[in-house]
Amino acid sequence: xxxxxxxxxxxxxxxxxxxxxxxxxxxxxxxxxxxxxxxxxxxxxxxxxxxxxxxxxxxxxxxxxxxxxxxxxxxxxxxxxxxxxxxxxxxxxxxxxxxxxxxxxxxxxxxx
Amino acid sequence: xxxxxxxxxxxxxxxxxxxxxxxxxxxxxxxxxxxxxxxxxxxxxxxxxxxxxxxxxxxxxxxxxxxxxxxxxxxxxxxxxxxxxxxxxxxxxxxxxxxxxxxxxxxxxxxxxxxxx
Numbered sequence: 001x002x003x004x005x006x007x008x009x010x011x012x013x014x015x016x017x018x019x020x021x022x023x024x025x026x027x028x029x030x031x032x033x034x035x036x037x038x039x040x041x042x043x044x045x046x047x048x049x050x051x052x053x054x055x056x057x058x059x060x061x062x063x064x065x066x067x068x069x070x071x072x073x074x075x076x077x078x079x080x081x082x083x084x085x086x087x088x089x090x091x092x093x094x095x096x097x098x099x100x101x102x103x104x105x106x107x108x109x110x111x112x
Numbered sequence: 113x114x115x116x117x118x119x120x121x122x123x124x125x126x127x128x129x130x131x132x133x134x135x136x137x138x139x140x141x142x143x144x145x146x147x148x149x150x151x152x153x154x155x156x157x158x159x160x161x162x163x164x165x166x167x168x169x170x171x172x173x174x175x176x177x178x179x180x181x182x183x184x185x186x187x188x189x190x191x192x193x194x195x196x197x198x199x200x201x202x203x204x205x206x207x208x209x210x211x212x213x214x215x216x217x218x219x220x221x222x223x224x225x226x227x228x229x
Contacts, residue, residue, distance in 0.1 A: 041222065041223075042220075042222050042223070043116070043203045043204075043205065043220025043221050043222055043223050044155070044203075044205075044218075044220050045220065046217040046218065046219070049217075099145060099157035099160055099168060099171065100145075100147075100155075100157065100205075100218060101157070102147075102154045102155040102156070103154060104154055105154075
């Protein structure tokens, strides 16, 4: 599975847009890019998943360039409740290849 | 719909004792995973059930850990005897059965915090 690199931590203020970039230079052709969010004392929670170009849902957007060697999670107008650790995962998840490989994640702190 | 639940939420035991963690996945989810995070480290995969069968147990650290999933419903993870290095947070996750072309979402429980003294 592809190794990912992302910032250790980021600070932001309420109402700002936050972009977290993840590098995955050795991503394989069949790999998907998935982001999870984890609040303190909770398990990780799925945010968004994509393969290429742009994906948007009610929580975030995911931008993936043509070479797919990186991806950017975009959180619009963050609030204090968005303070969490965000994990970028890359792989072909499903069935017999179901286990997720977590890195250290990016700790996002949103300040008032 | 009820999410993934885990019991207990916290457990403090002494070295050498036995502890059993329980996970109740989302109803209808055939895939069940156990993960753990020890202090200061990343979340690591332990094993994967598909229904009652162990699909992948490559992440189990040693034979002191025994996981079961009776009837393909809830799962237990027993640590016997517990050692100091077993302290950490144990997460359970579940997902629907894999279908070709669909990338499954894993739903995590809140975790069980285990402290071995």
